[in-house]
Amino acid sequence: MLDLRYIRDNEAAVRQAMAQRGAEVDLDGLLRVDHARRAVLQEAEQLKSERNAVSKEIGVRKRAGEDTTDQQSRMRCVGQRIQELDEESRRLQADLQERLLPIPNIPCADVPVGPDxxxxxxxxxxxxxxxxxxxxxxxxxxxxxxxxxxxxxxxxxxxxxxxxxxxxxxxxxxxxxxxxxxxxxxxxxxxxxxxxxxxxxxxxxxxxxxxxxxxxxxxxxxxxxxxxxxxxxxxxxxxxxxxxxxxxxxxxxxxxxxxxxxxxxxxxxxxxxxxxxxxxxxxxxxxxxxxxxxxxxxxxxxxxxxxxxxxxxxxxxxxxxxxxxxxxxxxxxxxxxxxxxxxxxxxxxxxxxxxxxxxxxxxxxxxxxxxxxxxxxxxxxxxxxxxxxxxxxxxxxxxxxxxxxxxxxxxxxxxxxxxxxxx
RNA sequence: GGAGAGAUGGCUGAGUGGUUUAAAGCGGCGGAUUGCUAAUCCGUUGUACGCCUAUCAGGCGUACCGGGGGUUCGAAUCCCCCUCUCUCCGCCA
Known part of the structure; x- marks a missing residue:
């Protein structure tokens, strides 16, 4: 398996290597899915960060005998959104893996170029x-x-x-x-x-x-x-x-x-x-x-x-x-x-x-x-x-x-x- | 195949819903002390991903307590499924 970050940063080199191998690889599709996955991940992580902070606060306020139902119901919504994003992220991750696994290795620079x-x-x-x-x-x-x-x-x-x-x-x-x-x-x-x-x-x-x-x-x-x-x-x-x-x-x-x-x-x-x-x-x-x-x-x-x-x-x-x-x-x-x-x-x-x-x-x-x-x-x-x-x-x-x-x-x-x- | 017990960081081992973003010890790394070594004391400690500062480093965030789901505002902790290890029984080269 190739390093996804390497593919991101060296798209041209990867394309050339695949051409020399005679391998058909959909790099555009791969990079598109990668981009989408990172966007979803960012949103999910931000919401999780918020949930962690508020949940901690709920714990503190409850011990102090305060009413926290407002915060709890708000966090219930956030939790639902997180679940949606997590599902989407899992789906994109699986898609990415499926696209990455069939990509062959990049030949070493010394390897003679030839068709077969x-x-x-x-x-x-x-x-x-x-x-x-x-x-x-x-x-x-x-x-x-x-x-x-x-x-x-x-x-x-x-x-x-x-x-x-x-x-x-x-x-x-x-x-x-x-x-x-x-x-x-x-x-x-x-x-x-x-x-x-x-x-x-x-x-x-x-x-x-x-x-x-x-x-x-x-x-x-x-x-x-x-x-x-x-x-x-x-x-x-x-x-x-x-x-x-x-x-x-x-x-x-x-x-x-x-x-x-x-x-x-x-x-x-x-x-x-x-x-x-x-x-x-x-x-x-x-x-x-x-x-x-x-x-x-x-x-x-x-x-x-x-x-x-x-x-x-x-x-x-x-x-x-x-x-x-x-x-x-x-x-x-x-x-x-x-x-x-x-x-x-x-x-x-x-x-x-x-x-x-x-x-x-x-x-x-x-x-x-x-x-x-x-x-x-x-x-x-x-x-x-x-x-x-x-x-x-x-x-x-x-x-x-x-x-x-x-x-x-x-x-x-x-x-x-x-x-x-x-x- | 049947019954039971278990799986927590490099290792040992606590932790049964929120001051535990995993205690303590060992080991490792750095330092102090010291004729040398040992001992002692102080500090430190993992991985992956994402974002940022514009970068051979750092900061912020997320996830990770065998694996995967679920309940909950919040899970190492509660529930379900799976894998593996150990003990006993059965079977067997």
Whole structure:
């Protein structure tokens, strides 16, 4: 959520930012409602001030045995007027909130301007894409041949887009999760969290999933709960409506399953593991002081990249342009893995600085050097997303004989096994 | 699921309709005293919003005692609904 006063004072800058994002925003309507609300508020507060003073006087005069019926009946009228104004003010406040919530964050000044994904900029490409002396298979064939994933039974149990990992396939998934959690807790200083996977509407609003992305989430309507689409939701909301009394930065890492309906993506990437309704992800979240957040964003990207470097997988880092930036992000890097079988890049991480956009929504503050409460800056990044990492790993390390080699960093997590073979 | 108790400032904890715009203590901050530390004494103390002075500060006002409604001239206090915590019972991996 943007700061209303900032919008008031920087109308032109906000208009430009929205245009660069390609976002349709009714600023005139917003400012009109804001103006009306303040006028009503002023009148109501003035009357309340009067009522407070007179009520006090009534108390004093009554104790002195004087008759106060005149004042009481006058104040009864004032009270009625106050009630009307309060109702109007509540209505305007709700209207204002409704107009404010769907406004996306303002992109950081360094973000390249562009209309859509075509305007994204490749920042760096790391590692070498493999050259095969045989026809490389896709992960679907590899996973089926090696008995790692049972696509058919996943569909039977839950429908298309749900996976059943079996045997060493399940072990590999668990190994990757544990490898990443160990890396981020031991070497990058994150505190491990196991959060709830169901969250209610206030939490979903805090990080910006609601109201805009309601259709992409699985809802448990009978209890007013939503399955999390990412661990970002519970992690960032851990400190919702708090004035933090602990030193910043706060760094959390969590492995959770993520649930996505993929409502707008029906028919895309339907085969295999690239786009599924449930996948595992290791997520990094940091709450930091405002002047640190852009340095921390670079650090966060490094932490995600380290995963891929240890696994010796080729990847590239892209900076999203204004038109492709997520709703709440001020700046965002995507990390894409090379899928050697598909001959294509797969997004496995998205690292964003939200500045104070989420913190304002969620009410997460800290005390600055002068002791004044200020909103923290929040960041998050996948470190990294499973399923697609799994895809890239299988396709990257496939051998001519149909087996898949295990990178050295992962062997200790698989009882020293260095190769997956058909049984 | 049933019954009961509770939720007050950074913390502890008073307060059952109007001199309480929340007592007191602890903590924090500033100062005094003091070889040093400790102790003691004095002062101070939150958040949000609105308006104003024309401004890295201050003044005025409003709201805030878990959340939301209601009664009243006036609500931390009375009434209703909700949430959460604790205790006991039931159920259960």
């Amino acid at each position: 994904a075509s305007g994204n900029r490749v920042v760096r490409e790391v590692g070498t894409r493999p050259a095969f002396d045989f026809e490389p298979a896709t992960h679907v064939d590899l996973a089926e041949r090696l008995g790692l994933v049972d696509f058919a039974r996943g569909a039977k149990i839950s429908g298309s887009g749900f996976l059943v990992y079996t045997g060493w396939g399940a072990r590999l998934e668990r190994a990757l999760i544990q490898f990443m959690l160990d890396l981020h807790t031991r070497e990058h200083g994150y505190t491990e969290i196991q959060p709830p996977l169901l969250c209610h509407a206030a939490t979903m609003t805090g990080t910006g999933q609601l109201p805009k992305m309601a259709d992409d989430m699985y809802a448990v309507e009978s209890d007013g709960l939503y399955l999390i689409p990412t661990a970002e939701v519970p992690l960032t909301n851990l400190h919702r409506e708090e004035l933090l009394d602990r030193p910043l930065p706060i760094k959390y890492v969590a492995h959770t399953p993520c649930f996505r309906r993929e409502a707008g993506a029906a028919g895309r990437d339907t085969r295999g593991m690239i786009r599924v309704h449930q996948f595992d992800k290791v997520e990094l979240v940091q709450l930091v002081e405002p002047d640190q957040s852009y340095a921390v964003l670079e650090e966060l990207v490094q932490h995600a990249e380290t995963v891929l470097q240890r696994l010796e997988l080729p990847y590239r880092v892209c900076e999203l342009c204004t038109g492709d930036l997520g709703f709440a992000a001020a700046r965002c890097y995507d990390i894409e893995l090379w899928a050697a079988g598909h001959q294509d890049w797969l997004e496995v991480s998205s690292c964003s600085n939200f500045e104070d956009f989420q913190a304002r929504r969620a009410g997460i503050r800290y005390r600055d050097g002068a002791g004044k409460p200020r909103f923290v800056h929040t960041l998050n990044g996948s470190g990294v997303a499973l399923a697609r990492l799994y895809v890239a790993l299988l396709e990257q390390y496939q051998q001519a004989d149909g087996s898949v080699r295990i990178p050295a960093a992962l062997c200790p997590y698989l009882d020293g096994k260095d190769r997956l073979q058909a049984v």
